[in-house]
Amino acid sequence: MKNRDIMKIYNFSAGPACLPDKVLNAASKASINYKHTGISLMEISHRSSHVIELFDNATKRVKNLLSIPSNYKILWLQGGASTQFSMVPFNLLPDKGIADYIETGSWSTKAIKECKLIGKVNISGSSVNQNFNYIPKEINQSTDSTYLHITSNNTIYGTQYKTFPKVLNENGYLVSDMSSDIFSRSFDISKFGLIYAGAQKNMGPAGVTLVIIRDDLVGLNYREMPTMFNYETHVNKDSMFNTPPVFSVFVVNETLKWLEKLGGVSGIETINRKKADKLYSEIESNDLFHCPVKKEDRSDMNVPFIFSDKKHDDNSFLEFCEGRGLKTLKGHRSVGGFRASIYNAMPETGIDKLIETMRLYSNKL
């Protein structure tokens, strides 16, 4: 039982994002007394059987939930998705190689910047010309690029790939930042050489980053690099080369257990579609609001919306929402207006309450 249940609070934050109550309760227990050991999980050595078992379980769950074939390794790393912006080219891009990147928002722009420090980048597509409100469909890949990097869901702008681009080079592969939509829908992993995702949206707290890497891409050693930057270091030590973020992995494992009970990724995908459909149709039918994102590219995870008429005051609507228990709906400063992040853990009742609040606000104007 959480205090916030006195008035049900819905947290629409883009990340760190809401987590299921069941997971928070398990985290609370584990932080005091882990599995009747009498000590907190935060005090237990990562060399203990408890923690080794926890990592094994979390890894197995990732493999099962995403149907990952045996030729992929699962890593639990630190440094956030932002560190992956550098680790990816450090490890995967040969000295004279080219990497294709599609620019669909601030996170991909940051990934491009880091890759340029290491090797050659070809921007194969960009939606910067329309403030990233769509996913570029016509893309210009180099025929000899090592990989094509995409951001599957753009947290700030609310766009999401519905189908993934085909890689032109037959020896090439996709690399994706899936920080804000991993575990929200099914996809075929075999087209991807590497996927990375910070935990703090669909998995757990910040502090751990999931990396899924095809095993032929481990240990390429194209260049000298810091030990911690080399995927091989972490593969060889089962993500325990140094002290790992055990508590964060525990919370991820609990979230994945919760997800299994909902029918896994295909189960949550149906729920996510329904939630997103409900909210977008309200935005479409309510004259007060407008969604700036191209219809076919709208994200099921982050829903930005603005007032149709600039004369209305954003803060007044945000305060109205806050008073009704709906928190963190302010849009990112580069888009303005509002953004409802409706990741896996946001219940449908949260969407219903938001829709009701939008209608009440319209009626009172």
Ligand code: PMP
């Ligand atoms: N990529 C995406 C799509 C994100 O949404 C974020 C964070 N919001 C990042 C990367 C950066 O993640 P981190 O803070 O874990 O470095």
